[in-house]
Amino acid sequence: MNKEKKIMNSEKPNYGYTAIKYFIGISIVGLIGLIVVMFTFFIEDPLKSIIFMLIFPIAITGLYIGALYIPLYHSILRTNPIKDVWKHILKDFRGDEQVLDIGCGTGRVSINIAKHLVSGNVVGIDIYSGVSGSSPDTAYYNAEIEGVRDKVEFKYGNVLDIPFPDNAFDLVTAGSVLHEIHDDKEKLIVLNEIHRVLKPGGKFVSIEILRDVRLYLALLYFAFVWKTKNFWETLLSKSNFKKWQSETHTQFLNLGIFIGQK
Numbered sequence: 001m002n003k004e005k006k007i008m009n010s011e012k013p014n015y016g017y018t019a020i021k022y023f024i025g026i027s028i029v030g031l032i033g034l035i036v037v038m039f040t041f042f043i044e045d046p047l048k049s050i051i052f053m054l055i056f057p058i059a060i061t062g063l064y065i066g067a068l069y070i071p072l073y074h075s076i077l078r079t080n081p082i083k084d085v086w087k088h089i090l091k092d093f094r095g096d097e098q099v100l101d102i103g104c105g106t107g108r109v110s111i112n113i114a115k116h117l118v119s120g121n122v123v124g125i126d127i128y129s130g131v132s133g134s135s136p137d138t139a140y141y142n143a144e145i146e147g148v149r150d151k152v153e154f155k156y157g158n159v160l161d162i163p164f165p166d167n168a169f170d171l172v173t174a175g176s177v178l179h180e181i182h183d184d185k186e187k188l189i190v191l192n193e194i195h196r197v198l199k200p201g202g203k204f205v206s207i208e209i210l211r212d213v214r215l216y217l218a219l220l221y222f223a224f225v226w227k228t229k230n231f232w233e234t235l236l237s238k239s240n241f242k243k244w245q246s247e248t249h250t251q252f253l254n255l256g257i258f259i260g261q262k
């Protein structure tokens with residue numbers, strides 16, 4: 001059975017985040033290792049020392065990964081708290097907005113927003129490089145399952161050169177996307193592109209996981225890619241957005257919510 005058929009049979013949206021099961025597996029190995037190490041107290045040397053030296057590092061590594069990565073992964077990727085963030089942002093919506101979701105991936109943000117629209121539409125653009133399984137097909141499949149297929153459109157598009165005219169959208173959203181533009185000058189280009197495609201008075205909302213010491217402890221590559229709140233605020237102040245605000249929403253990790261207005 002190919003991957004696409006498996007997805008179709010599951011009847012659940014596929015937002016492409018599956019690594020949690022590997023972290024759980026590694027933690028279980030760590031736990032079993034720890035139990036084995038405890039049993040070495042009942043046996044004699046040299047077997048005791050050999051088992052201890054071999055198994056103890058594995059047990060500690062497994063448990064360390066479990067203790068740090070599982071809550072971290074769960075916190076980032078569990079959809080409900082993120083849904084709550086968007087709900088909070090969308091509370092003043094009329095329902096007829098034209099929305100652009102940049103870096104839409106598997107459509108998670110686009111679909112959440114589409115659920116709040118009545119006659120409005122969401123267009124999602126992506127270069128489809130990041131999230132595993134991300135493609136317009138997967139995003140359309142998710143939209144179908146979530147009942148918003150008629151309100152969304154997904155297509156290829158680079159945020160560095162947004163393929164839409166000036167003043168086209170009431171809202172532009174970016175769910176954990178801006179950090180993927182690694183060059184800071186390019187990040188500024190993206191902010192100004194977003195500003196360009198917004199209608200006067202239109203809003204831009206970006207959600208970014210904020211860097212903190214736990215990410216370094218977890219030896220996570222993202223510790224270097226995710227930025228501090230101060231970084232994003234400085235970048236916004238250099239952009240064409242003259243009105244903007246920021247909030248922090250904590251759900252194990254700190255999520256920075258940045259709202260700009262044209």
Ligand SMILES: C[S@@+](CC[C@H](N)C(=O)[O-])C[C@H]1O[C@@H](n2cnc3c(N)ncnc32)[C@H](O)[C@@H]1O
Pocket residue numbers: 102103104105106107108109125126127128129130131134157158159160174175176177180181
């Ligand atoms: C962490 S994922 C977030 C996906 C989605 N917004 C979500 O919340 O599930 C970041 C997305 O940004 C996309 N991306 C990265 N650079 C991009 C670019 N220059 N233009 C458009 N999309 C880009 C990646 O392909 C990826 O799908």
